[in-house]
Amino acid sequence: MIELRGVSRAYGANVAVRRVDLSVPAGQLVAIVGDSGSGKTTTLKMTNRLLEPDTGDVLIAGESVRALPPHLLRRGIGYVFQRIGLFPHLTVAENIGITPELVGWTRPTIAARVAELLELVNLPAAFAHRYPAALSGGQRQRVGVARALAAKPRIMLMDEPFGALDPLTRDALGAEYRRLHERMELTTMMVTHDVLEAVLLADRIVVMRAGTIVADGTPRELMNDHTDPAVRALMDMPRRQALRVAALLDEPEQSA
């Protein structure tokens, strides 16, 4: 579905991504993890041309992303990012309906889609006429996800989508998104620095370091066996944390 072929991108003398190849089959949820500066966000943004690669190409459904003008490409790809970027002068309904409006859907169709999406992201229908300033952080990101899904994209790109939320909201929203991903048969690339989130949500984890992919596999594969010591240390962290948490519990809940 998504195929990155030898893409590179430099900011001046600083090379952010070097010759990355990555193929994401339809229906997969791929998490890209790595330290800050490892090139994961740059890789994501080259997929919907928020950044243009210096070399290489990105193909979606077999066709180069350069076949379309960037704005038309982006209307077909959902994009969610940590800072959300809801338009403060538009209501929740207008924010969610923006891409369908740009694409030229009729008003009744947009209204119906907004209602449907509010329900999907578990927001009350009455929120449609509120302005973003009247929402909590978690509610705003639910609107952000609904906006990205509005024009029925097949692909979702998410850049630290739940990074700024409190842990409970973050966990709940992550799980809810995973169900949406399945139900709507999406293909998702999600950048996160949280290995636990990647392990719990993704079908596949790609680890980046200094602009290249250093590991690529299912959560199970990467957690159980990897030759690179840094990758092993990274992927082992959820387990070590789980053990430390378990040690704090007074009595084991299960002894199976």
Next chain:
Amino acid sequence: MNDRLAAAWAVLPLYLGEHVLLSAAAMGLGLALSLLLTIAAVRSPAVRWPVLLVASLVQTIPSLALLALFYPLLLALASVSERVFGRGFSALGFLPSLLALTLYSMLPVIRNGVTGVLGLDPALIEAARGVGMTDRQRLLRVELPLAAPVLMAGVRTAAVWVIGAATLSTPVGQTSLGNYIFSGLQVQNWVAVLFGCVAAATLALIVDQLLGLIESGIARRNRVRGAIGALALAAGVAAAALPGAGAGRSTYVIGAKSFSEQYILSALIADRIAAEGGAAARRTGLGSAIAFEALAAGDIDVYVDYSGTLWANVMGRSDVPPREQLLRELGEWLRRERGIEMVGTLGFENAYALAMRRDRAAELGVRTIDDLAARSGSLTLGADFEFFARPEWPALRDAYGLEFAGRREFQSTFMYRAVESREVDLITAFSSDGRIAADDLVVLDDPRGAILPYDAVVLVAARRAADPLLARALMPLIGAIPVDLMRAANYRVDRGDDPEGPPAAARWLADEIARRARQ
């Protein structure tokens, strides 16, 4: 009600209407240009710096100078257009004022617009791109709406500036609330000066509040608020436009420079034209050079100038021929070179003259400029704004070897006050000025003939040269105003006790002319 206040009220609809129309047109044009430049500036840093730099530079030009600069510029353009397209346009009045004020309005709007758009949260820009907006959609749907409150604050600043600066359009021939201020200052009608200031300030405040209503309407997304502000503004401009169709093209336009004598003579000519059955409009308070160019371009039809001024400033001559020869050469030159008809002299001279308090002259033993020469090293000379730039000054200085200890420049009302209060020892008075007699000043003789003759001459634009009505109106004035009569008329205005000012003095002068003609 006070007579002066009543007189000021009477012309308020005209002055205010013109002022509103000019300001509104300048704001409308300025806003359109500013928005385009703002858009270009936020899109490209290569455009941003030049645009902001030029807009800031314009702001550093004093607004009066900016207005004055547009006149010669437009005059040149008009003559080019006349040659190329066979059609000229008026370079006086509305157009130069409009362009200067338009430029003047742009900086605050552009600066606030650029700041507003560039200051937006980058997340909003990323989101706008992410949802698939084109650059244009992003601008119209996200950037401009969100920057609108900041932009509107700039519009408010611009509106207040423009309404204030529009008072300065009077000297380039545009009627505005500045007419109160300029003519009031000239004829010492402080009621009129204050009235003009208060009217302009009130207008600025009201417009600022209405724009504030629109601004808060935008900020709070309250359509009703914004609409009320916009409707009130539109209604104000429409009301100003209604009586605006007054002065048609068949009207005779009389020019006047910015001093009492000119106000009186323009009123006198207007009355004469009206008496012959013509319609007359006055463009008063014009700069000296502007009045002549306006006549040459046909923007005004008739005005009074002085032979020496035209000889030195327009013809560029530096010799000092005898009076009759100068008048003859001047008349021929005007007809030949500029197509202007010099109808004749009014009968008095308004020359530069060095004048001092009688007691001071006696104390120093000075009667002629020759006597003065030996003493000039310890004396201070007060002059009007023009004098030191005119050929009279070097001519006088070189002929008598004058070397003053100090030189100061004044608006002429204050120049007389300065010699009166002994702040300066002598001044460059005008020979027809009523204040010479009133203030008991003595005029120093010019035995070496260094000062040009300054006969008051009536000039008529080429297209009115053969106009019978105008000829009938002007003829009775030729040679009919001796200097004592003009001095007396000027003094009626300058001593400031005639509430109706120049028009009343003009009527008094007309009566005196008629009385003397009967004798």
